[in-house]
Amino acid sequence: MAASKKKAKTKPAKKPVENRPALTTPEGYFGDFGGRFVSELLIPALDELNAAWKKYSRDKKFEKELLGLYNDYAGRPSLLTYAANLSKRYGAQIYLKREDLLHTGSHKINNTLGQALLASKMKKKRIIAETGAGQHGVATATAAALMKIPAHIYMGSEDLRRQALNGFRMRLLGATVQGVGGEHGTLRDAVNEALRDWARNVDDTYYLIGSVIGPHPYPTMVRTFQSIIGREARQQILKAEGKLPQAVFACVGGGSNSIGMFYGFLKDTKVQLIGAEAGGRNMTPGNHSASLTAGKPGVLQGALTYIIQSPDGQVHDVHSISAGLDYPGVGPEHAYLLKQGRTEYVAVRDKAALEAFQDLAQEEGIIPALESAHAVAAAKNHIEQMRKQGKKNPLILICLSGRGDKDVQEVERLLALPPEPDTAEEASAPTQFTSLPTVKVVAAGD
Numbered sequence: 001m002a003a004s005k006k007k008a009k010t011k012p013a014k015k016p017v018e019n020r021p022a023l024t025t026p027e028g029y030f031g032d033f034g035g036r037f038v039s040e041l042l043i044p045a046l047d048e049l050n051a052a053w054k055k056y057s058r059d060k061k062f063e064k065e066l067l068g069l070y071n072d073y074a075g076r077p078s079l080l081t082y083a084a085n086l087s088k089r090y091g092a093q094i095y096l097k098r099e100d101l102l103h104t105g106s107h108k109i110n111n112t113l114g115q116a117l118l119a120s121k122m123k124k125k126r127i128i129a130e131t132g133a134g135q136h137g138v139a140t141a142t143a144a145a146l147m148k149i150p151a152h153i154y155m156g157s158e159d160l161r162r163q164a165l166n167g168f169r170m171r172l173l174g175a176t177v178q179g180v181g182g183e184h185g186t187l188r189d190a191v192n193e194a195l196r197d198w199a200r201n202v203d204d205t206y207y208l209i210g211s212v213i214g215p216h217p218y219p220t221m222v223r224t225f226q227s228i229i230g231r232e233a234r235q236q237i238l239k240a241e242g243k244l245p246q247a248v249f250a251c252v253g254g255g256s257n258s259i260g261m262f263y264g265f266l267k268d269t270k271v272q273l274i275g276a277e278a279g280g281r282n283m284t285p286g287n288h289s290a291s292l293t294a295g296k297p298g299v300l301q302g303a304l305t306y307i308i309q310s311p312d313g314q315v316h317d318v319h320s321i322s323a324g325l326d327y328p329g330v331g332p333e334h335a336y337l338l339k340q341g342r343t344e345y346v347a348v349r350d351k352a353a354l355e356a357f358q359d360l361a362q363e364e365g366i367i368p369a370l371e372s373a374h375a376v377a378a379a380k381n382h383i384e385q386m387r388k389q390g391k392k393n394p395l396i397l398i399c400l401s402g403r404g405d406k407d408v409q410e411v412e413r414l415l416a417l418p419p420e421p422d423t424a425e426e427a428s429a430p431t432q433f434t435s436l437p438t439v440k441v442v443a444a445g446d
């Protein structure tokens with residue numbers, strides 16, 4: 001029987017946004033990473049946004065309004081569920097932070113409500129956004145409908161194919177959806193197109209970025225909106241278990257659910273913070289999208305961060321089974337935290353994620369997003385490693401960033417394909433391995 005431990009209910013968080021000083025410097029750098037590498041055309045728009053963000057993130061009325069939206073509209077605080085069956089199967093005590101239960105089905109709503117509220121305070125007439133899996137697009141279209149601001153969403157054409165239902169959902173919510181990047185278009189193309197649109201329409205348009213990526217102040221602002229995940233989870237697990245978890249897992253695309261979760265535990269240095277990137281088919285260039293595991297520092301979409309690039313510095317094509325992780329970069333704060341040694345990252349293969357997807361569905365009756373399944377797979381691997389070291393029954397917390405309704409058709413298609421043969425490369429180090437000590441590759445059955 002699942003969820004048999006005492007119920008981990010919590011009081012609603014008092015603060016929807018975090019006011020304590022961020023790691024960012026005034027110029028928007030996290031150590032060496034971050035900054036603003038954009039065309040001069042966008043600097044006034046970023047300055048305007050930064051000024052508004054500074055003002056409203058300290059404004060009690062804004063805070064109260066946002067908290068009202070989180071609690072009464074989005075469904076916060078999200079539950080913490082003890083996954084009893086999965087715990088038994090994997091040999092650990094596993095708690096799931098249920099962002100999948102929020103309105104629109106993922107953590108993306110935390111950010112879009114925050115930014116759409118900011119856009120309305122800034123009296124913007126139009127919201128634009130990029131989306132990968134479509135979850136951010138749906139969450140943006142939802143928040144824009146609520147604020148009565150027209151939304152225009154850019155989505156890679158390949159992602160639109162994989163996530164057709166989300167494309168239709170956005171249109172139902174009143175947004176205009178534009179497929180970009182030709183037949184292989186993904187999140188990278190969508191971000192580029194949205195930045196181009198913003199440069200043309202800076203006066204009346206708000207660009208609602210969906211992750212902790214892009215130029216300053218986006219990485220700080222989005223992390224602040226998402227940090228409610230970690231603050232709630234810390235409080236909930238302390239209430240349920242009277243102690244902190246040994247390790248916390250979250251998947252990493254652009255990096256917003258993970259940074260939001262990790263932020264609650266940053267100062268708890270005994271808690272391991274482990275991000276699960278997409279290890280894709282294998283770790284050769286073009287077959288994965290594990291930017292921290294296999295990338296190098298470079299500039300992507302306005303920020304200096306880890307990106308997957310060819311030897312001559314061009315951004316490389318990437319792949320993941322999940323549209324939300326299929327991105328060649330990552331939020332600059334993750335790059336900083338990795339360099340500091342505070343966080344660790346593993347690359348999870350498509351195959352391992354697909355297995356974890358089925359494990360969670362069959363053990364707990366919870367169908368996760370394919371993105372979140374990467375975090376479950378990383379936890380499974382970690383627990384196995386711990387067991388080999390004689391550490392039994394660890395307390396584990398996993399961020400379930402979204403629900404899997406959007407993925408069931410794609411999973412049906414993938415499960416019908418003949419299994420891909422394991423190659424000798426699977427066990428070897430990735431070609432562009434950065435030799436950072438805290439990253440490793442997780443293959444199914446490793």
Ligand SMILES: Cc1ncc(COP(=O)(O)O)c(C=O)c1O
Nearest residue numbers: 135211253254255256257324402
């Ligand atoms: C459910 C879900 N989880 C995770 C992600 C990855 O984004 P991030 O790393 O910003 O949390 C996405 C992106 O679309 C998503 O839809």
